[in-house]
Amino acid sequence: MKLKKVDVVICGGGWTGLAIAKELATRTSLEIVVLERGPAQSISDYSNNMDEVDYTLRMKMMQNTAEETLTHRHTLRDTADPVRRPGHVRIGTGTGGSGEHWSGVTNRYPEDTFTIKTALKDRFGSSRIPENLSVQDWTLTWSDIEPFYTRVEEMMGIGGKAGNIQGRLIDGGNIFEGPRSKEYPVGPHRQSLPMTVFEKAARQLGYHPYINPAATLPFDYKNPDGIARPGCAYCGFCTPYGCMIGAKAQPTNLLMPILRRKKSFTLRNNAWVRRILHKDGQAEAVMYMDEKGNEVIQPADIVISSAFPTGNARLLLMSKIGTPYDPLTGTGTLGRNFTHQMSGGSGFQIIYDKPLHGYAHAGGQSMSFSDFDSFNKLDPDAGILRGGTFTGGGGGSGLPISSFGNIPPGIATRNWGADWKKAALLYHDRMAGAPGFSAEHLAYKQNFLDLDPTYTDKWGDPLLRTTIDWTDHEERVRAFAAKISAQMAKEMASVSGGKLVQSEGRGAGRRSGRYQTAFYATTHLHGGAIMGDSPATGAVNTFLQHWSMPNLWVIGASAFPHAGATNPTITALALTFRAADAMIDKYLKNPGALA
């Protein structure tokens, strides 16, 4: 079936897709269709029917891996296996995408992230930069992106405290952040007991702690679009849930209320895009399957791909747009510079002598210090090229079912029976972890994306193959993170009078050795359709417009040339707003290549 042509078709109705739809729908009269493969979702779903078994254990909001998943191999020599359960990543589906069940941690990237190659050369000299790195500058600088960070923070109502306003450093904020044009729109979250302990310990060790900026509104707020939301109720059911009162910034409560009022906007759920159709260097339409399994062609003047980084890369590869990356020759840009945010920690836990009330907690409510971000305080001779952020004091006991049974080692020999139950009840709300570390993941020539030659999705299309492994560099970063985390853990135990115990860290990031898909790390994947200053270095230009197809835009963290130290979403949205401005203010007036 072929439908009537529209002005814009957007493939993927998550954070970035609905954000660009909102910009276009409110600032132009263009007819916009968003195709979202997952079901409709709205705030009422979260207030009526949420259940820990469905959402946390059965991962109701995630992509069904029986329908589509990633495959993984460590090296070119290996055969990739499909990831059969949501393991190392939890990719979302349905209206709002992963933006519905995210945690809302919203640190900006350090200032020199965007000029990484230049920064590395200046610090180490070209001869000390490992040959297998594939780092490149991002095509923009801090002053280009800062206004867009501010716009995203104002849209979401980020609660935080600035540490650097126009060069003036402010104690209590992140003094290592790039200069901000203004203060956060909302004040920071209140401090829980473990956050207070984290702050004291960090200060005693000479670090500069701050309350993490978060999209889980600490106070009532009305954003510049006129969307009013209530402050967080600290219900604890934040990740991986939608917020039942709308306090967490989500596409369904910030963008859909505006879009729904626009006659020029249509969202089609259960619409699974399989190809972008193109001719003579122009995108002409997309082909998708509707909920009845019919093949539908939607012609459009402008096509935007916003299907999460891995979805974007896969759609381009399947549509044969751009030159696939070849790791042996280094040619081609599509699939290049695939990265996954790194994490680390020490596995220490502190047992407190009183309950922490950890069930009353919000996503992102935690403390951090950035003394080791970028190159700050890193020994240039320690073999660590880039650092990251230490975060702790969040979490507490967590949810009643899924986090039950976290007990100190050596107390019960099995995880059932009377002794175990007694200990599980006693310690459930008295243990808090040592700080974790989230670090930059540099791009390597050998880590990339392509189409799997064996495995297919439910439509018979090839799955996306990820070829990625950690290197000695990440091993050194993890060892460093473990050292600082242990130092903090000891100080936190001393400050609080708590007892320090060592348990094995959970999660892929905290395990040393090779990249793993069995344990959750983060859903912070980047690259595959990166921005570059020419078609030889990027799939898209600085405005996320495809280099070889000017009416195709590929938005999201797929454009990141490497993984910054912290979580990616506000950076992805800042680039999305910048792309929207370029499209509206330049491209629509004079359609063609903008760079």
Ligand SMILES: Cc1cc2nc3c(=O)[nH]c(=O)nc-3n(C[C@H](O)[C@H](O)[C@H](O)COP(=O)(O)OP(=O)(O)OC[C@H]3O[C@@H](n4cnc5c(N)ncnc54)[C@H](O)[C@@H]3O)c2cc1C
């Ligand atoms: C548990 C969890 C916690 C997180 N916490 C944080 C955090 O604290 N801070 C942070 O910065 N980030 C966090 N993230 C990451 C954040 O959610 C993503 O960075 C963000 O949602 C990315 O926006 P996006 O538009 O690229 O993708 P999404 O928001 O995932 O949207 C992509 C959409 O495209 C749809 N789609 C995919 N393929 C197709 C297709 N072929 N046809 C049609 N539709 C398609 C998907 O169904 C999805 O709805 C978290 C993610 C998870 C899963």
Ligand code: SF4
């Ligand atoms: S903790 Fe706050 S922001 Fe998170 S879901 Fe509950 S009320 Fe919403």
